[in-house]
Amino acid sequence: MLDVITLPAFNDNYIWLLKSRGDKRCWVVDPGEAEPVQHYLKTHELTLEGILLTHHHADHIGGVAALMKAGVTVVGSVQDVYRLPPLNLQVTQGDRFQLLGHTVQVLEVPGHTLGHIAYFIEDQHPPLLFCGDTLFAGGCGRLFEGTPEQMHASLQALARLPDTTRVYPAHEYTLSNLKFALQVEPDNLQLQQRMTECQQLRDKGQPTLPSTLADEKATNPFLRISQPTVVRCLARRFPDQPATAPAEGFALLRGWKDKA
Ligand SMILES: [Zn+2]
Numbered sequence: 001m002l003d004v005i006t007l008p009a010f011n012d013n014y015i016w017l018l019k020s021r022g023d024k025r026c027w028v029v030d031p032g033e034a035e036p037v038q039h040y041l042k043t044h045e046l047t048l049e050g051i052l053l054t055h056h057h058a059d060h061i062g063g064v065a066a067l068m069k070a071g072v073t074v075v076g077s078v079q080d081v082y083r084l085p086p087l088n089l090q091v092t093q094g095d096r097f098q099l100l101g102h103t104v105q106v107l108e109v110p111g112h113t114l115g116h117i118a119y120f121i122e123d124q125h126p127p128l129l130f131c132g133d134t135l136f137a138g139g140c141g142r143l144f145e146g147t148p149e150q151m152h153a154s155l156q157a158l159a160r161l162p163d164t165t166r167v168y169p170a171h172e173y174t175l176s177n178l179k180f181a182l183q184v185e186p187d188n189l190q191l192q193q194r195m196t197e198c199q200q201l202r203d204k205g206q207p208t209l210p211s212t213l214a215d216e217k218a219t220n221p222f223l224r225i226s227q228p229t230v231v232r233c234l235a236r237r238f239p240d241q242p243a244t245a246p247a248e249g250f251a252l253l254r255g256w257k258d259k260a
Contacts (some may be wrong), residue, residue: 004126006207007036012172020100025049029130030170033064048072054132055116056083079114109134111151112141126164134171137211139177140222149253159223163214174198174208180260184221185229191219225249
């Protein structure tokens, strides 16, 4: 049984720390800064065994050098070896490796960056997904390197994982994402309810994460491109750019959110 601990970093990043109950070893995902991790390791007398990196942006890798020591495994995409800190394990689509007795599966999810990967732990109940800046609660990452087609395909691949999957993105962007989602689907009751719940969590200073894939499929417009409500909204807003394929609808929605 893996526990996932939330370590806030910077303004709105989360570093996820994975540990097995009764075990002093742990892993972290995307340590953009070292201090929150070092502090947690010290106060809980844990040993860092490994680091999972989803992509090369500084707010995800900035803490790696300070956390590196003998015995720490750093995992990242083979595509980004020149942009990531030195990797002990270079991975690609479909690779599997062991983490604290669990099997981690690698999913390539290009879009935010070209070499972006996600980590899926299926043999945990519920399953866990660490998706970096690809899928956010209520939204998705900006397209810095990839095309709308790539990002749409990546999100669709994530949407095919089990509905119970716990989704661990790297940022607390939920409220602004849900605000935008409500512009797209103002009558989505589940979305309205999610906004209320997330607002209450933030008012108490608590994270809105993880979410579940079922939540995302019900309320995240970027996973709902083919829903009639979203199709109609895009047709109304962009009457001169009729989307003839879901990836085109995705491009319109992403462009709208970029300017929102
Ligand atoms: Zn990023």
